[in-house]
Amino acid sequence: MESTEDLSRKSTNGQAADPILEATGLRIGYPGAKPPLSLCGELNFGLPSGLLAAVVGINGVGKSTLLRTLGGMQPELSGEIRIGGKPAAKLPAQRRARLQSLVLTEPPASRNLTVTELVALGRHPYTNWIGQHTGEDRECIEKALQRMELGNLRERPCHTLSDGQLQRVQIARALAQDTPLILLDEPTTHLDLYHKVQILKGLRAIAHDTGKTVLFTTHEIDLAIQLCDRILILHRDRSVFGDPCQLIEQGAFEKLFPEETVRFDRESGAFRIAK
Numbered sequence: 422m423e424s425t426e427d428l429s430r431k432s433t434n435g436q437a438a439d440p441i442l443e444a445t446g447l448r449i450g451y452p453g454a455k456p457p458l459s460l461c462g463e464l465n466f467g468l469p470s471g472l473l474a475a476v477v478g479i480n481g482v483g484k485s486t487l488l489r490t491l492g493g494m495q496p497e498l499s500g501e502i503r504i505g506g507k508p509a510a511k512l513p514a515q516r517r518a519r520l521q522s523l524v525l526t527e528p529p530a531s532r533n534l535t536v537t538e539l540v541a542l543g544r545h546p547y548t549n550w551i552g553q554h555t556g557e558d559r560e561c562i563e564k565a566l567q568r569m570e571l572g573n574l575r576e577r578p579c580h581t582l583s584d585g586q587l588q589r590v591q592i593a594r595a596l597a598q599d600t601p602l603i604l605l606d607e608p609t610t611h612l613d614l615y616h617k618v619q620i621l622k623g624l625r626a627i628a629h630d631t632g633k634t635v636l637f638t639t640h641e642i643d644l645a646i647q648l649c650d651r652i653l654i655l656h657r658d659r660s661v662f663g664d665p666c667q668l669i670e671q672g673a674f675e676k677l678f679p680e681e682t683v684r685f686d687r688e689s690g691a692f693r694i695a696k
């Protein structure tokens with residue numbers, strides 16, 4: 422099994438800041454599966470603060486498994502995850518919830534809540550035992566609603582929303598949690614192209630303006646190339662990490678899909694159907 426090829430470390434443009442998220446010798450998978458499953462080789466990468474980053478790769482390669490592992494929802498097979506310089510495994514739950522928010526693809530259990538109530542759940546690491554909100558909590562909730570353009574839906578029960586609207590509510594909950602690291606599993610799946618671009622541009626602005634780092638999994642590789650600061654490409658037995666230009670120069674996208682079906686065009690930085 423190979424380790425991550427980290428092209429960002431070969432970059433000459435300045436010193437990288439301390440990573441908010443760091444994976445060292447990380448192996449992910451399902452030891453209880455028959456046969457036991459170890460995915461995408463050994464992962465080694467560091468994400469500095471203030472970046473928008475994507476995880477891409479073919480179906481079943483391990484994108485969601487990686488997000489769940491980084492988010493503490495399932496154990497790593499081996500290696501270490503550090504968040505804010507601290508080993509994630511040793512962080513008390515509440516401390517971790519102030520450093521990292523996580524949105525998975527499953528619909529929230531609490532769909533009877535209104536949009537505002539669900540977004541307010543993001544404040545759980547800060548509220549007291551009766552869940553009372555302070556002025557600061559209310560400000561964070563309001564900002565998150567505005568960022569995701571949910572103002573006109575704020576009183577709507579979540580079960581009455583479209584999939585795309587609900588996806589924006591889930592991202593708003595993560596924003597309300599106000600963590601330096603935001604992990605999102607396929608945040609644009611249910612969105613039309615306009616909303617995909619709008620959400621990703623919004624997340625990029627949040628990363629660049631507020632210094633938060635947003636890591637998301639996606640099949641929208643063309644958009645990720647245009648909008649992300651870093652991309653982690655997962656293959657079955659290895660991975661490559663770098664900024665999109667470096668990855669294009671190294672031909673990293675050419676090997677993503679069988680070339681008789683889909684080809685990467687370096688000139689346009691986009692995929693083309695092989696006819």
Ligand SMILES: Nc1ncnc2c1ncn2[C@@H]1O[C@H](COP(=O)(O)OP(=O)(O)OP(=O)(O)O)[C@@H](O)[C@H]1O
Nearest residue numbers: 451454458460478479480481482483484485486487
């Ligand atoms: N609970 C589980 N037990 C055993 N194997 C699992 C489990 N969950 C997922 N897998 C397997 O792990 C592999 C990676 O799955 P994962 O969902 O992480 O891939 P993905 O890259 O997110 O896929 P997609 O693009 O289809 O969403 C797949 O082969 C999947 O069948």
